Amino acid sequence: GMLDAAVAGAVFTSPTPDQIYEAIKAVDGGAGVLLIIKNYTGDIMNFEMAAEMAEGDGINIEKVVVNDDVAVEDSLYTTGRRGIAGTVFVHKIAGAKAEAGGTLVEVKNTAEKVINNVRSMGFALTPCTVPAAGKPNFTLGEDEMEIGIGIHGEPGTMRTSIMKADEIVDHLLDKITKDLPYEAGDEVAVMVNGLGATPLMEQFIMNRRVSEVLKEKKIKVYKTFIGEFMTSLEMAGASITLLKLDEELKTLLDASADTPAFRQL
Incomplete structure (x- = not known):
């Protein structure tokens, strides 16, 4: 109900073309690969x-690029916006469309619909350490946090003193909801995603405020996902993702999926 293959490179490094090519060949069933x-x-x-x-080799290929991060438009690592935890919703819904028998073009179009309607933003309280480097990939003071951080430790929009959970959520949601924009009457899926070292209890504290803010804005929460879906090694921090839903996306979001990191029956 999700991906047929995920290709892992070295930590925080893209897989090589040869690795990706082998994965494409492994999953191709004749209808093409997204x-x-x-x-x-x-x-x-x-x-x-x-x-x-x-x-x-005659394999039909389609591609989509996920760019859900509202924090920064361009960076040292991207042209345009970064792809972060909203990618999980793309995997889930595109996978459900494929499982339901959609053609390659239909699955791509559904994935593009998710990309067009999903927005995310995160923050970090601590850096992480890439094993090959053996040292943190950036530094924060004990009373500092980084707003708008990327999943590989890329810089955010600002560094500030540590704020309370409600203040963090208010800042992130303000940026997210204004971007699409999300408006009164919209129905959304919410993801509060831990970056690796944020206790689940603190993620639920964040979600409490997310629910309050969206209720004030008259945005209906259809479904909520809380946990570690797209992490950054041992980084303390989290991200918030909103996906605007229609009936098709709700049906596909609810479809069963059974993978090592995401289980929905």
Whole structure:
């Protein structure tokens, strides 16, 4: 009910074109393969190279690029917005569409609909340590936090003194809801995503405020996901994702899925 393959490179590094190519061949059942790529320069370059190799073998390839992060428009790592935890909703809903028998083009169009309606933003309280580097990939003071952080430790929009959970949520949701925008009467799925070292209890504290703010804005919460869906090693922090729903997306979101990191029966 989700992806047929996920290709892992070295930590915080894109997989190589050869790895991606082998994954494409492994999952192709004759109807073609959809590549879901987060918007990072290395990922896009390597996936496009792999797609060309697969197309040379006669495999039909379609691609979508996820860019749900509202924090920064361009960075050292991207042209345009970064892809972060909203990608999980793309995986879930595109996978359900494929499981229901959608054609490659139909699955791509559904994935694009999710991308067009999903927005995210996160924060970090501590950095993480890439094993190969052996040291934190950025530094924060004991009383500091980074707003708008990327999932690989990329810089955010501002560094500030640590704020209370409600203040953090208010700041993130203000940016998220104004971006699409999300408006009164909309129905959404919510994801509060831990980055690796944030206790579940604190994620639920954040979600309490998310629910309050959306109720004030008359935005209806259809379904809530709380937990660690897209992490950044041992980074303390979290992100919030909103997905605007229609009837098709609700049906696909509710469809069963059974994977190691996401189970919905």
